[in-house]
Amino acid sequence: MNKLTYCPKCGHQTLIWDGSNRWSCSHCDFVLYHNCAAAVAVVIKCKDEIFLTRRSQEPGTGKLDLSGGFSEPHESAEQTCCRELHEELGIQIDPSRLRILMTQPNVYRYRNMDYNTMDIFFEYEVEEKFPVRLETEEVSAGIWFSIKELPIDEIAFPSQRTFFRKYLGLLH
Numbered sequence: 001m002n003k004l005t006y007c008p009k010c011g012h013q014t015l016i017w018d019g020s021n022r023w024s025c026s027h028c029d030f031v032l033y034h035n036c037a038a039a040v041a042v043v044i045k046c047k048d049e050i051f052l053t054r055r056s057q058e059p060g061t062g063k064l065d066l067s068g069g070f071s072e073p074h075e076s077a078e079q080t081c082c083r084e085l086h087e088e089l090g091i092q093i094d095p096s097r098l099r100i101l102m103t104q105p106n107v108y109r110y111r112n113m114d115y116n117t118m119d120i121f122f123e124y125e126v127e128e129k130f131p132v133r134l135e136t137e138e139v140s141a142g143i144w145f146s147i148k149e150l151p152i153d154e155i156a157f158p159s160q161r162t163f164f165r166k167y168l169g170l171l172h
């Protein structure tokens with residue numbers, strides 16, 4: 001982040017990063033905010049099992065993940081859930097059955113850039129396990145885990161590990 005030093009407006013090397021989410025130019029009035037991005041994560045639950053995917057790309061290659069992803073501009077979090085689950089797993093979900101559980105901040109590092117996110121966690125309960133068609137190169141497998149035997153330490157993101165510790169506490 002601190003490698004961005006040239007102002008894209010006036011061209012001087014006078015861009016200053018505040019160490020968090022704002023660049024400003026000391027030579028002109030240019031300001032750029034790199035604000036928190038919204039992202040969703042969906043706990044697909046069938047009785048006492050939940051569905052996780054295994055990541056096949058950075059960050060967190062080989063580790064476990066919940067289905068979900070970044071919200072697109074002008075999209076609701078529920079619409080993001082529908083779109084991402086369709087893109088990743090080839091399933092159509094009913095947005096009215098999504099239940100929001102909690103939010104957690106996260107830092108998503110992609111190609112040496114840190115993206116601060118607000119992860120929004122939803123639960124989606126299904127009556128029966130669905131046939132999974134992995135539709136994207138982002139995930140290599142879909143796995144059902146018994147909630148009691150969930151390998152929390154194998155989950156890629158700290159926000160999801162924090163979420164699961166709280167979520168498992170809520171279930172008991």
Ligand SMILES: [Zn+2]
Nearest residue numbers: 007010025028
């Ligand atoms: Zn400038």
